[in-house]
Structure formats: C-alpha cells, structure tokens
Amino acid sequence: MSNWADLTNGERIKHLRGSDLTQQGLADVAGLSLALVQKAEQGRGELSVGSLLKLAHALNTDVSVILGQQAPRRGTNRDTRAALRRLSDAVHESALGDWEGIAEPSTLTELSAAHDRICAAYWRGDYAELSELVAKVLLEGSRRYGQVTGRESEQLGAILASTYQFASSAAILLGQRDLALSALTSARRLAQDSGDVVLSALLESTLSWIHLRSAKVPRAIAVAERAAMQIEPSFSKASRPRLLAYGRLMISAAVASSRSGDAVSADDYLSQAHAAAARLGRDEALYGTHFGPTAANTEAVGIAVALGNYGKALSLASRTELPSSMPKLARNRYKLDVALAQCAAGLHDQAGDTLVEVGLDAPEWVRHQALPGVIGKRLAKVSTARVRRIGELIGVPLIV
Incomplete structure (x- = not known):
C-alpha cells in the first residue's frame, strides 16, 4: 500500500471498507445512499462534514483517518468493526441514559456476574463477547444506577466504572483513542462518586497507558506518578488493594520511562513495583487488574527490551516462570517482548517460534499489536x- 497520506479520500474509504463490506453495505450502515458512497470512493465531489462523520462511524475510524491525517490500524475485520460499534454505542448511549428496555434492568447480582464475564472475555481477547456484555452492563446498569441509593449505589457505581474501564482498554487496543478517553471519563466520575480511591487509582493507570499508546510519554509518566503519590501505602501496614494499585502504577511509570530511554527512572519505579509485589507475596487481581510477583517479573523483561538491554531481558526471562493463572493477553504480550529480545540476540529460529506461539494462542489480539511487524521486519x-x-500461519501480514 502507498503512503496513507498520498492516497485520495476515495482510495482511503475504499481501503477502510475492505473486501468483506460492499458499497451497499457501507451505505446501509452509514445511513447514506449507495450513489453517495460510490461518488465518494471515485473522488467525485467533496463530502460534507455530516457525511464524513457518518462514514467514519460506519467504518469505526476517525475522520482524520479518512482525510489522511493519520494512518489506520492494521487488521480490522468485520467482526472487530462490529464489536467496536457495539462498544461505541454502549459507551455513548449509557452516558446519555438512552436504554430503551421494556422490562426492569438486571439486578446488581446479575450485573456483577456479567462484569466478571467481561473481565474474562477481555483477558482472552474475545472482543465480540466483551462488547455484547459491556453493552448490557452499561445500558442496564446506568438505568438501575439512577434508581438505587446507599450501599447498592456504591457497589453498582464501582461495577459500572470498572466496565467503562474495560471498554476503554479494549478501545485503545483496537486503535480508538477518542472512544477510550470517553469511556474513561465516565469511569472516573463513577469511581469518584463511589468513594473507591483504589478503583480511582487503577483508572489512572489506564489513562497512563492511553497516553503511552498515543506517544505522549511525559504525560503517561506524570499521570502514573501523581496517582501513585496519592495512594502510596505504608509498606508495613498497607492494605492489599492499595499495594496492588500502587504496584501497578509504578509499573506504568517504569514502562513509560523505559520508552523514553530513561533507564535510571525506569529502574527506580520498577524497584518500587517489586517492593509492592514482594509485600503482596502472590499474584492478585482487583477490578480485572492483575499485579504481583509475576507481573513485576514479566514487565521487567519488557522494560529491559525497551531500553535495548536484550541480554538482560533474556536472562530475566530464563528465570521467570509463567503460572497457569496468568491471563492469556498478559502472557502473550510478555512473549512478544521475549521474541524481540531473541531476535536482537540473533536467536532467529527461537524468535520465529515464539511469534508463532503468540499468533496461534491469541489470533485476534495479535493483529492489533505493533511488535509482530517489528519482529517480522528483523x-x-x-x-x-x-x-x-x-x-x-498466524494471519498477520508481516511483510508488506
């Protein structure tokens, strides 16, 4: 494919539509005429702002992508586009209170069970199920939230905030930064209302990650560091939730520092994360966020890779055991770091084998990662x- 900015708007729309969506299908989804879509792809006439917005929504992208201001993400198929559309509708409609169910919304117990399934779906990379469950919890939960008070309101608010957080994390993984920020804005408001300071801190770790994915490294560090200072525990008598949140925030700051090449700061933050993990003594999860000795050890490998210390990364990896309880996506993200280190160390066959393992284990998720392409080029x-x-084999074009 030519440089994205060098294509015409029509060529970009046609590329984004892909072979699995017809022009009529795009017209139907966008609520536009077939003739308009045909003219748009042929570059005949200027599109109105309204038509651009409708096409961007139908293609699950930003207007800036259609206009060539930024390149699209690779590998978005029909199922992923449908999942993104459900996520977007759920995030925005729930914030507006637009649920139109004819029966009573689900109970707190039912919504809590659905939230647990959202967590499981996210960590195995099942975006279709994730988006369906997120829509259920956000739309029904938001309606019920306005009907309850007291302790039930606090519990439901935490469930909704965590669900918005999963929607935000999935959106940024799939290249939808604006949607990620919208979801996180709703999550932060609900977490503050619930009075759960640990949940609020964990949301800041997601915001730090969004900034990192958007190449805003200083902001990523600042967000994580500020949130960590607000929740910093006394290690001798800290609650386990605070230790988990603090450790995760220190990991966020360490990873961001490593991306800027600041080895000293990365090591300082990482040492704090290891201290929190040691104090916990075991891997734990809270609101779907995982932290403990395993996370500290695997993230240390990724930080060494980012700093170009490939020998150190492989040495750390040789001493790192992955428990069966480790979430699939976390495990495969770690393996991509290992594959990159193997490649840099000249262990090309091992790097290729590791990349195949990841691709076969998490085929949908791997299409939205940048590292497979980097490893493939090397x-x-x-x-x-x-x-x-x-x-x-893994369904990802590694050579253009």
Whole structure:
C-alpha cells in the first residue's frame, strides 16, 4: 500500500471498507445512499462534514483517518468493526441514559456476574463477547444506577466504572483513542462518586497507558506518578488493594520511562513495583487488574527490551516462570517482548517460534499489536520466505 497520506479520500474509504463490506453495505450502515458512497470512493465531489462523520462511524475510524491525517490500524475485520460499534454505542448511549428496555434492568447480582464475564472475555481477547456484555452492563446498569441509593449505589457505581474501564482498554487496543478517553471519563466520575480511591487509582493507570499508546510519554509518566503519590501505602501496614494499585502504577511509570530511554527512572519505579509485589507475596487481581510477583517479573523483561538491554531481558526471562493463572493477553504480550529480545540476540529460529506461539494462542489480539511487524521486519533480513510463512500461519501480514 502507498503512503496513507498520498492516497485520495476515495482510495482511503475504499481501503477502510475492505473486501468483506460492499458499497451497499457501507451505505446501509452509514445511513447514506449507495450513489453517495460510490461518488465518494471515485473522488467525485467533496463530502460534507455530516457525511464524513457518518462514514467514519460506519467504518469505526476517525475522520482524520479518512482525510489522511493519520494512518489506520492494521487488521480490522468485520467482526472487530462490529464489536467496536457495539462498544461505541454502549459507551455513548449509557452516558446519555438512552436504554430503551421494556422490562426492569438486571439486578446488581446479575450485573456483577456479567462484569466478571467481561473481565474474562477481555483477558482472552474475545472482543465480540466483551462488547455484547459491556453493552448490557452499561445500558442496564446506568438505568438501575439512577434508581438505587446507599450501599447498592456504591457497589453498582464501582461495577459500572470498572466496565467503562474495560471498554476503554479494549478501545485503545483496537486503535480508538477518542472512544477510550470517553469511556474513561465516565469511569472516573463513577469511581469518584463511589468513594473507591483504589478503583480511582487503577483508572489512572489506564489513562497512563492511553497516553503511552498515543506517544505522549511525559504525560503517561506524570499521570502514573501523581496517582501513585496519592495512594502510596505504608509498606508495613498497607492494605492489599492499595499495594496492588500502587504496584501497578509504578509499573506504568517504569514502562513509560523505559520508552523514553530513561533507564535510571525506569529502574527506580520498577524497584518500587517489586517492593509492592514482594509485600503482596502472590499474584492478585482487583477490578480485572492483575499485579504481583509475576507481573513485576514479566514487565521487567519488557522494560529491559525497551531500553535495548536484550541480554538482560533474556536472562530475566530464563528465570521467570509463567503460572497457569496468568491471563492469556498478559502472557502473550510478555512473549512478544521475549521474541524481540531473541531476535536482537540473533536467536532467529527461537524468535520465529515464539511469534508463532503468540499468533496461534491469541489470533485476534495479535493483529492489533505493533511488535509482530517489528519482529517480522528483523527476521526478514535473515529469511523472507520464513517470515511470509509465519505471517500466513498466524494471519498477520508481516511483510508488506
């Protein structure tokens, strides 16, 4: 494909539509005429702002992508677009109170059970189920939230905030920054209303991650550091939730510092994370956020990779055991770091094997990661044919 900015608006719309959506299908989803879509792709005439917005929504992208101001994310198929559309509708309609159910909304117990399923779906990379459950919890939960008071209101507010957080995390993984920020804005308001300071801190770790994914590294560090200072525990008598949140925030700051090449700060933050993990003594999860010795050890490998210390990364990896309870996506994100270190160390066959493991284990998730392409380019210097085979095997084009 040519440079994205060099294409015409029509060529960009056609590329975003892909082969699995017809022009008529795009017209139906966007609420536009077939003739308008055809003219748009042929570059005949200027699109109105309204038509651009409708096309961007139907294609689950931003107007800036259609206009060539930023490139699209790779590998978005029909199922992923449908999941993103459900997430977007749920986030915005729930904030507006637009649920139109004919029966009573689900109970707190039912919504709590659905939230647990959202957590499981997110960590195995099942965005179709995730989006369906998020829509249920946000739309029905928001309606019930306005009907209850006291302790039930606090509990329901925490469930809704955490659900918005999952929607935000999924959106940023799938390249939808604006949707991620919208969801997180609703989450922060609910967490504050519930009075749960730990949940509020965990939301800030997500905000730090969004800034990092958006290449706003200083902001990512500042957000994590500020939130950590507000919840910093006394290690001798800290509650386990505070230790978990503090450790996760220190990981966020360490990762962001490593991306800017600041090894000293990264090591300082990482040492604090290891201290919190040691105090916990075991891996734990709260509101779907995982932290403990495993997270501290695996993130240390990724930080070493980001700093270019590949030998150290492989040495740490050789001493790191992955428990069966480790979430699938966390495990595979760690393996991508290991594959990059193997590649840099000249262990090309091992790097290729690791990349195949990840692609087969999390096929939908891996399409939205940048590292497979980086690893593929490096491996292609040794064997283009093998990289093509790996790409075909895992369903990700590693060589353009």
